[in-house]
Amino acid sequence: MLEALGLSGTSEMVYLALLDCAGGDQHHLADHLDLTEHEVREALDELTEMALLQEGDTGRQRTPKLVDPEIGMAALIARQQAEIARRQQEIEESKLALARLLSQHSESRPKSADSGVEHLTGAAAIRRRLREIAASCEWEVCSFMPGGAEFAENLPGDRFLDSDAIDRGVRLRTIYLDSIRNHPAAAGYAQWLSELGSEVRTAPSLPQRMFVVDRRIAMVPVNADDEDDESAVVVSIGGVVSALYTLFASVWRTSTPLGLPRPRAADGLTDQGREALKLLGKGCTDEVIARRLGVSVRTARRVASELLARLDARSRFQAGARAVARGWVDLDDLD
Template sequence: MFEGLGLSSLAESVYLAMLQHPDESLDVLARRLDVDHAQIRVALDELTGISLLQVFPGRPAPRAVRPEIGLSALVARQQAEMARRHQQIEEGTAALSTLLAERAESRPAETEPGIERLSGIEAIRDRLSELARGCEWEASSFMPGGAQSEENINASRELDAEAIDRGVRLRTVYQDSVRNHRPTLEYAQWLSGLGSEVRTTASLPLRMLIVDRRVAVVPLDTAEQEGTAAVVISSVGIITALTALFNSVWRSATVLGAARRRDDDGLSSQERQVLRLLAAGLTDEAIARQLGVSVRTARRVASDLHTRLGARSRFQAGAQAVSRAWITPDDLE
């Protein structure tokens, strides 16, 4: 029943028996389950380690914590761990793609297997157009930054329409803040109306396009060449990692047009991301860039979270958020 929560079958049997017969001694419990004392002790240690048992002074045997408390806490911890692992995967993959981009930038004269460097906005657009027209069945893209430029929207409209007419599955993830920019929102709605799949999320790790899960385009954003250089990646291992990154974000993103979900703590994905960024020590300006929103909006969200947490500083907000399991301790690093 509880294998999915990491509970062994013996520990589960012991826990359920202790719930049904809370006043039985361990001797009686062992006989009831037809196991020896050593096995009972192993199961008790396992249950104690995940806070499903509570020891009271003066009682010879521990008592089982009520499932609505103990199991709910266990599920919450596992959900937090899953969220932490997903974020690690996202951060690791983003770091990998950034490293590849930096290598391509620092070694422009060399040719590396699976890496093609593009310089200049025209070269990038030509290559993107070539890949889009050659796409056979799926194109997946991250579009960070909130509002998209009119130039980019116009350049994409014809290619997207042609791809959809060919039966290509288009999957696009924008940031939630795109809902506040009418031209970009209208374009996203136009895409959705044609049959494209569009979702939004609080923040995105990078801008990228993956075509048929065989080639990806990732921009090189250096201080001198922002938006004017990119790498085309065809290495199978890297494409697999980038596709896993996309799918991880895609699964948790909100379908365009649907109400933005709030979790059991009443937090939107944007608010939870703001908490992580506050805990990481980012300024309001840096948070605004990450979320694709104005600095004023970032400050408003941060101020509201401070009020809800009863915190007077970012450090205190981070500590309070961890104590409520709104974020994990790793977010404070």
């Protein structure tokens, strides 16, 4: 019954027995359930880890103390919902990786007008095609805009495209990096978009640059990890575009509207700080962290030093391990 919430069969038996008859130590539970005391101890450890028993109630022959079942179950369900959301985003990112793979090999396949994949090379070609797609848009443009202050260099051209789309009644939804809030030109542009009627949010990190137009056509870079690779692919294959839009929607739900302050959790970390911690735990260099967060290398180095000091860690690997132990990040985030 409770296995769907992550409890093992034995732990469920022990938990239900405790609900039926509060009290009783490990020895009595083992006798009542026909289990070994070792099995009972393991079940109590699991129940404590799942916050259904109070911390410290798993010692030898101590009587377990239940957390209020309504509170405990609510927390367990919330934990499962968060895990489902994380897994859903992983699935969508896997689909995005497949789209990248298809685009990288599109040049080696026979060209066909009906292939649904169009390969572009060079910044001028990409920008020209993007203008054409924007001009043909009828009702919605969704986009990821990673990069920090450097994207402000292209603002004059983008202003015309964005204002024209809004005038035509197109819904613009754009997600930038949190770091633009600290850059006057970039933040000013995002605020201008918002005042025109566009919907603007920020996130601590983004998978890559991406545009999805009318949920029927999308443009993504061929190699998002190579800043010098000026090539992109335009995709109109229904299933791929749908996967890209679903990824956008997943990030949109958890991003912060521009007019609101970036949230800070009970542990004192902002979303951007937590993302930096995940990258640290993966062993990423300051240069990689800077690129992913859209900040300068100097800022990335400062953030890394502050996190290491806060965790009293001597290495990035140790920082990741201690962050997991404190519950600041999940172990899966460091894979």
